[in-house]
Amino acid sequence: MGTILQIETATSVCSVALSVDGKTIAIKEEKAQNIHASSLTLFIEEVIKSAGINYADLDAIAVSKGPGSYTGLRIGVSTAKGLCFALDKPLIAINTLKMMASGYLDQHPNFGGLICPMIDARRMEVFTAVFDHDLAEVQHTHAKIIDEKSFAPELQNHFVAFIGDGAEKCRTTLDHPNGHFYSQNFNSAALMSKLAFECYLSKSFEDVAYFEPFYLKDFVLTTPKKKV
Known part of the structure; x- marks a missing residue:
């Protein structure tokens, strides 16, 4: 057990x-x-x-x-x-992102398209990847600034489910009949x-002493501008 x-x-x-x-x-x-x-x-x-x-x-x-x-x-x-x-x-x-895609497939087991989980990274940037129905990576995990050409090949040839807290802001930009957007929490x-x-x-375990999160991007510390 x-x-x-x-x-x-x-x-x-x-x-x-x-x-x-x-x-x-x-x-x-x-x-x-x-x-x-x-x-x-x-x-x-x-x-x-x-x-x-x-x-x-x-x-x-x-x-x-x-x-x-x-x-x-x-x-x-x-x-x-x-x-x-x-x-x-x-x-x-x-x-x-794989966890999010897996959760989507649990809820939509008959979906035969691609799953694109998106985590909001501010402005029009997201952390994303693309998975097929077997959770194999079609696009690897990366940071992406979304524009009208983003995911064009995938949308041309597949239904694509866009999920996650970064997906909704991309709905208008990625307007395509094959694009489907989901607002629930994944x-x-x-x-x-x-x-x-x-x-x-x-037994796919991590080395507890040395494991670090997959930040993808370095943390940038910003300071507020001084009032004049």
């Missing part, structure tokens, strides 16, 4: 889930700005209690590794690593269950 605690903090959604053998049995999440630091450990405690288990009953800790918010990923991964050290449990890292730890269990069975 694989009992896995799952953490997703790549966007403004703070999400914690618990799964057993790839099935989600408990979930706690909330979407709000800057709540990860104050809420994540509370959500973890609530999920553990609601499932009626102890921390020692966990078999692994899974975390959404990015890309996404620098601060959110840092908090999520640091918390996951701390639990792994304290409980002596293995760490599983899941690509955030940044949920509950959508990690299947992928995390597959990693658990194959």
